[in-house]
Amino acid sequence: SQKIEQNSEALNIQEGKTATLTCNYTNYSPAxxxxxxxDPGRGPVxxxxxxxxxxxxxxxxxxxxxxxxxxxxxxxxxASQPADSxxxxxxxxxxxxxxxxTFGGGTRLMVKP
Amino acid sequence: xxxxxxxxxxLIKTRGQQVTLSCSPISGHRSVSWYQxxxxxGLQFLxxxxxxxxxxxxxxxxxxSGRQFSNSRSEMNVSTLELGDSALYLxxxxxxxxxxxxxxxxxTQLSVL
Numbered sequence: 001s002q003k004i005e006q007n008s009e010a011l012n013i014q015e016g017k018t019a020t021l022t023c024n025y026t027n028y029s030p031a032x033x034x035x036x037x038x039d040p041g042r043g044p045v046x047x048x049x050x051x052x053x054x055x056x057x058x059x060x061x062x063x064x065x066x067x068x069x070x071x072x073x074x075x076x077x078x079a080s081q082p083a084d085s086x087x088x089x090x091x092x093x094x095x096x097x098x099x100x101x102t103f104g105g106g107t108r109l110m111v112k113p
Numbered sequence: 114x115x116x117x118x119x120x121x122x123x124l125i126k127t128r129g130q131q132v133t134l135s136c137s138p139i140s141g142h143r144s145v146s147w148y149q150x151x152x153x154x155g156l157q158f159l160x161x162x163x164x165x166x167x168x169x170x171x172x173x174x175x176x177x178s179g180r181q182f183s184n185s186r187s188e189m190n191v192s193t194l195e196l197g198d199s200a201l202y203l204x205x206x207x208x209x210x211x212x213x214x215x216x217x218x219x220x221t222q223l224s225v226l
Contacts, residue, residue: 034214043117043203043217044156089156099146099207099215100169103156 002027006090006104014112019080021107023073023090030092033066033073034101038087047088048075080111114139117218119204125224131192134221138185138206144168145187146215147179150201159202162187163209191223199225 004025013019023033032051036044050057050066050073057064063076077084087108091101118137126132138145147159158171162181179189185206191198201220207213 036217041219043205043219044215046214046216049214091156098163098168099144099161099205099213100158100171101146101215102158103148105155 002102004028004090004092004102004104006088006107008105008107010108010110012110012112013080015081017080019077019084019109019111021075021088021090021109023075023104025071025092025104028071028092028094028102029068030094031097032093033064034091034093035062035064035073035075036089036091038089038106044089077109080109082111082113085109085111117204117206117216119202119218119221121221122219123222123224125226126194127226128194128196130194131190132194132223133188133190134202134204134223136187136189136204136206136218138187138204139216142206142208142216143185144207144209144213145181145185146205146207147187147189148203148205149173150203150220151199156203159189194225196225199223 034049035047038044048064050064061078065074087106089106090104120135144163146161148156150156160179161169165181176192181187203220205215205217
């Protein structure tokens with residue numbers, strides 16, 4: 001069966017360190033993968049998109065990698081800040097699936113000052 | 114530019130009733146998707162509309178339906194409510210077709226008693 005897995009346990013790190021979040025998937029061949037941030041009581045906010053033929057994408061302090069052989073994406077936040085504390089969701093889109101995204105369960109990140 | 118607007122923000126219904134939720138996408142966006150979010154199942158795709166046509170549908174019973182109007186505004190309806198329908202219902206819009214990042218509203222929190 002198809003699965004998208006993110007670490008369900010919260011990730012606690014110290015301010016200034018790099019946070020690394022993992023998204024693993026099985027039995028999918030995604031056209032691309034997206035990362036979203038969600039704060040309590042709010043809808044997800046788009047952060048980064050990486051396509052199947054791309055290995056790495058960067059945006060300011062954010063970096064995402066995509067390994068279609070390992071079926072894994074890593075999401076990095078460098079120089080983390082308490083304001084980065086939120087739940088981070090990865091989402092896959094398959095070919096010919098319009099805007100239908102399949103989401104992982106999310107990982108809660110807590111950055112302590 | 115105004116974001117995605119969902120109304121109402123909170124809703125309390127009883128089992129057996131029906132409910133209609135509304136979504137106004139960002140101006141110029143033609144694709145509207147609906148997602149259900151629960152603590153146990155996470156974010157799950159309900160359906161997507163593009164130019165008033167349903168383009169994709171998730172694995173939900175027929176009690177869940179939706180429509181899109183010519184101004185791209187969308188409504189979703191749930192009939193014969195069940196306790197398990199209690200969830201945060203999120204609407205997301207995007208410019209056109211696939212490979213577009215989604216802009217989510219803050220959602221409608223539905224409680225079924």
